[in-house]
Amino acid sequence: MTRPTGRFPVTAVIGAAILALMLALALLAPVITTGKPLQTDLEGALRGPTAGHPFGQDRLGRDIFAQVAYGTRASLLIAISVVTLTVIAGVAAGAAAGYLGGAVDVVVMRVVDIFLAFPGILLAIALAGVLGPNLGNLVIALSMMGWVGYARLMRAQLLSLREREYVTAARAVGAGPWRIVGRHILPNALSPVIVQATFSAAGVIIAESSLSFLGLGPQNVPTWGGLLAQGAAYLLYAPHIAFFPGLFIMLTVLAFNLVGDALRDSLDPKSRQ
Amino acid sequence: MTGLGRRLLLLIPTVLGVLTLVFFLVHLIPGDPVELMLGETASRADLGQLRADLGLDRPLSEQYARFLGGLVRGDLGRSFYYRKPVLAVIGGALPATALLAAAAMAVAVLVALPLGILAAIRRDRLPDRLALFGSLVGVSMPNFWLGPMLIILFSFRLGWLPVSGREGAASLVLPALTLGTALSAILVRMTRASMLDVLGEDYLRTARAKGVRPVTVIARHALRNALLPVVTIIGLQFGALLSGAVITENVFAWPGVGTLLIQAITARDYPLVQGCVLVIALCYVVVNFLTDSLYALIDPRVRT
Numbered sequence: 001m002t003r004p005t006g007r008f009p010v011t012a013v014i015g016a017a018i019l020a021l022m023l024a025l026a027l028l029a030p031v032i033t034t035g036k037p038l039q040t041d042l043e044g045a046l047r048g049p050t051a052g053h054p055f056g057q058d059r060l061g062r063d064i065f066a067q068v069a070y071g072t073r074a075s076l077l078i079a080i081s082v083v084t085l086t087v088i089a090g091v092a093a094g095a096a097a098g099y100l101g102g103a104v105d106v107v108v109m110r111v112v113d114i115f116l117a118f119p120g121i122l123l124a125i126a127l128a129g130v131l132g133p134n135l136g137n138l139v140i141a142l143s144m145m146g147w148v149g150y151a152r153l154m155r156a157q158l159l160s161l162r163e164r165e166y167v168t169a170a171r172a173v174g175a176g177p178w179r180i181v182g183r184h185i186l187p188n189a190l191s192p193v194i195v196q197a198t199f200s201a202a203g204v205i206i207a208e209s210s211l212s213f214l215g216l217g218p219q220n221v222p223t224w225g226g227l228l229a230q231g232a233a234y235l236l237y238a239p240h241i242a243f244f245p246g247l248f249i250m251l252t253v254l255a256f257n258l259v260g261d262a263l264r265d266s267l268d269p270k271s272r273q
Numbered sequence: 274m275t276g277l278g279r280r281l282l283l284l285i286p287t288v289l290g291v292l293t294l295v296f297f298l299v300h301l302i303p304g305d306p307v308e309l310m311l312g313e314t315a316s317r318a319d320l321g322q323l324r325a326d327l328g329l330d331r332p333l334s335e336q337y338a339r340f341l342g343g344l345v346r347g348d349l350g351r352s353f354y355y356r357k358p359v360l361a362v363i364g365g366a367l368p369a370t371a372l373l374a375a376a377a378m379a380v381a382v383l384v385a386l387p388l389g390i391l392a393a394i395r396r397d398r399l400p401d402r403l404a405l406f407g408s409l410v411g412v413s414m415p416n417f418w419l420g421p422m423l424i425i426l427f428s429f430r431l432g433w434l435p436v437s438g439r440e441g442a443a444s445l446v447l448p449a450l451t452l453g454t455a456l457s458a459i460l461v462r463m464t465r466a467s468m469l470d471v472l473g474e475d476y477l478r479t480a481r482a483k484g485v486r487p488v489t490v491i492a493r494h495a496l497r498n499a500l501l502p503v504v505t506i507i508g509l510q511f512g513a514l515l516s517g518a519v520i521t522e523n524v525f526a527w528p529g530v531g532t533l534l535i536q537a538i539t540a541r542d543y544p545l546v547q548g549c550v551l552v553i554a555l556c557y558v559v560v561n562f563l564t565d566s567l568y569a570l571i572d573p574r575v576r577t
Contacts, residue, residue: 114290117558121516123294126550129538130302206415210520213417214535225417232421232524235436239425246418254413261409 009265015258022252026072033066037222046238056240058230067222068244074223075252078139079204083197085143090150091186091193097151098158099181109155112148120145121207128216135218142207146200153196157189191267198263202256209249224249277566284562291558295551296340299543300333309541310353349551350544354537359548363530367552369439370529373452373522374514376445380453381460382507388457389464389503393472394491404461411458416517420451420524437526444525452521456510463506467499474498501568508564512557519553 025032041061049056055064097108115123127141161167162185170184211217212225213232224245231242302309307324324330327350328339343349349359392404427447428436435444471477472495480494481487519531526532530549537545 110286110290113287114294117287117291117561118294118554119512119516119557122519122550122553125519125534125538126295126298126546127301129535129546130298130543202413209415210417213415214520214523215539228417228421232417235421235425236429239421239429242418242421246415246422249418250410250414253415254409257409257413 009262011258012262015255015262018251018255019259022072022076022248022255025069026076029066029069029073033063033069035066037066037070038062038220046234046241048238048240055244056238058227058241059234059238064227064241064244067227068224068248070222071224071227071245072248072252074135074218074221075205075208075249078135078142078208079201081139082142082146082204082208083201085139086146086200087150087193087197089143090147091154093147094151094154094156095158095181095186098155099162099177099185105155108151112151115145115148118145121210124207124211125214125216128211133216133219135221138208138211138217141211141216142204145207146204149196149200150193153192154189157192158185161185161188195260195264195267198256198260202253202260205249205253205256209245277569280562280565284558288555288558291554292341292344292551293337295547295554296337298550299547300336302543310543349548352537352542352545352548354540354542354545359544362545363533363548363552366528366530366533369527370515370518370522370531372445373448373527373529374511374518376449377452377456377514377518377521378507378511380449381457384453385457385460386464386503389461390468390491390496390499392461392465393468396469401465404465408458408461411454411461414454416451416455416521417524419454420447420521423447423451437524439528448521448525448527451524452514452517455517456514459510460503460506464499464503467502468495471495471499505564505568508560508567511560511564515553515557 029035029037039062041057041063044053044057044061045059047053047057047061053063053065055068058064058067093108093112097105124141124145127144128137131137131141158181167180167184170180175184208217209223209225209228212223213229215226215229217223217225227245228242228249231238231240231245234241307320307327307329308315311319311323328336331339347360349363351357352359352362355362388404388407392401395401424436424447427434434446435441438444477490477494480490485494518529519534521527522529522531523535530553534546534549534553536542537549
């Protein structure tokens with residue numbers, strides 16, 4: 001892996017701090033809230049922020065802060081699952097295409113082209129809509145659109161790395177293809193994958209909340225997008241319902257983008273402008 | 274073979290792939306789609322009738338062939354909900370989506386080009402930093418949040434613009450702003466990067482050295498060359514714009530294909546779902562193709 005150069009800019013530190021806070025919010029949700037985000041309180045329905053409910057209450061009087069905190073769990077869990085799945089699938093496909101070449105390369109890249117010719121979020125909307133709204137289907141739908149980028153990236157990396165002298169040397173001393181790709185090529189090809197993964201975590205959070213907003217996310221679980229959809233119906237009387245979940249989506253996405261920018265600049269000084 | 278012909282030829286497997294993907298979408302439905310469509314109370318005879326009507330009792334390969342054959346004749350099946358041909362239903366919604374996309378594109382270009390150029394000229398100074406930060410916030414802001422926030426401000430607090438629907442030009446403003454923001458955020462960065470590349474070129478130094486006024490250097494010499502990659506990005510971002518339109522339309526109840534798609538999903542109107550996805554995906558493929566071709570036309574260096 002390329003050695004990081006230079007110091008981390010302030011923006012990256014801010015991004016990392018926001019992400020740490022979000023992670024803490026997700027992990028501590030049962031402790032810092034009542035632990036019952038879906039508990040109703042009809043007397044407090046649509047009430048704005050108060051001391052007991054810092055973010056206000058929704059149309060059934062449920063605490064919005066608790067729902068936002070539990071929504072952080074859902075969003076981060078989905079983002080981590082989708083990024084992990086797509087990195088594994090994409091890196092494997094791209095590595096196979098790049099190292100084996102020939103027919104494997106042609107087939108993989110044609111499939112990649114087809115997926116690239118398709119607006120990703122549209123595919124996810126249609127898939128989630130057809131499969132039915134739940135957490136597993138959402139992860140499947142979002143993963144279908146994400147792996148392609150890694151496949152392309154990995155293939156390009158492999159094509160350039162496999163011609164390096166140290167790979168030829170490894171081959172000369174009798175290392176098999178698995179060992180060469182796994183031990184000699186992958187570790188050197190991972191920097192851009194890590195950068196890409198950080199940016200796509202941001203993309204997954206937006207896509208996931210879009211789908212939840214459209215009613216295609218997990219049901220009976222608080223999600224940022226689902227809460228925002230409810231809030232969109234009460235913009236006139238209770239604007240706080242839509243405001244807070246959206247703010248958290250934006251902060252999280254911004255944080256991933258800030259960290260991604262810094263990682264890219266530090267791992268690949270050439271791209272700095 | 275000319276570049277254009279080769280690209281057209283390469284389009285065939287892509288389009289076929291998109292069609293196949295869309296075909297399998299509807300066949301992925303867990304359980305029996307016919308039962309889902311008619312509900313649990315439907316009689317056995319009704320189920321069998323609909324299954325036969327849809328050709329779902331035939332082997333998959335035959336259904337696939339029939340699907341492709343229908344497409345060639347412009348037949349996308351009938352919408353259950355509207356009881357009309359799918360193509361007619363989508364045709365009614367497409368102009369609204371096209372109008373929204375065009376307006377959003379206009380907003381994005383009008384905001385992004387001046388900002389991007391300013392950022393490049395004032396590199397590393399306040400305008401540059403503000404533009405870059407603004408663009409980062411712009412891409413991080415989900416349009417289904419920006420939309421409602423704009424409604425609160427401009428419709429409820431200020432009372433300037435209508436909340437939703439499509440009545441007159443005023444109703445286009447908020448959806449176009451909402452959809453255009455993310456695109457303009459991307460375009461600002463692209464314009465800036467492209468300008469910075471060009472500003473470092475020798476011919477600009479030559480122009481300055483022979484005494485051309487700074488404004489002319491930027492407007493005549495730099496901008497023309499810097500805009501080329503930006504044009505490509507605008508074209509390639511069209512797909513993102515279409516996908517964003519699906520969500521923005523739903524925020525504002527804008528009567529386009531995106532609103533139609535979500536209605537169709539909710540109503541389990543699968544032929545209509547298939548049709549909407551197909552039309553949006555094909556628009557995307559065609560625009561990408563045109564962008565590629567246009568790029569080759571403008572810049573002889575990429576002609577192969």
